[in-house]
Amino acid sequence: MNRPVLSALLALAWLALARSVEPVHLLSAALIGLIVPRMVSPFLPPAGPVNWGAALRLTAVVLWDILVSNLVVARLVLGPLARMQPMWLRVPLACDHAQVNALFATIITTTPGTVSCVVDEVAHCIWVHALNADDGPAMVADMKTRYEAPLMAVFGVNPQRSGDDGRA
Secondary structure, eight states, X not given: OOOHHHHHHHHHHHHHHHTOOOHHHHHHHHXXXXXXXXXXXXXXXXXXXXXXXXXXXXXXXXXXXXXXXHHHXXXXXXXXXXXXXXXXXEEEOSOOOHHHHHHHHHHHHHSTTEEEEEEETTXXXXXXXXXXXXXXXXXXXXXXXXXXXXXXXXXXXXXXXOOOOOBO
């Protein structure tokens, strides 16, 4: 088993979808957890080391931010719509690590208040459509500090380029 976390997540996902822990579902989950990672391993990059402490801290930060952002967005949407200041933000990428950049984009779109984002590999940035951006450069700096830097710590990646203020 060369990807135990993937195996465990697949097995747990199967049990969640089945909504049962009957023996047949436990056996199915175990088989899926063992077989699927072996089938897709030729298509996955080699698994690198992961700093699990940094990963758990980042998970806590993201879950907290999702909770707080939901409340902020609810207050914003239920209030006068004229208060909203939507803006496209350019978030420069600090590295070319595919997993870091994909997870960074995923975290950004998971956090309420960001409507969508596009990873622009040519320009080495992520374009983020923010629902309300009073201070675009501060939002970009916050995303990079709260999510990108910890993601690079999780995967042991060093920055390869410097960023800018991110205003579109």
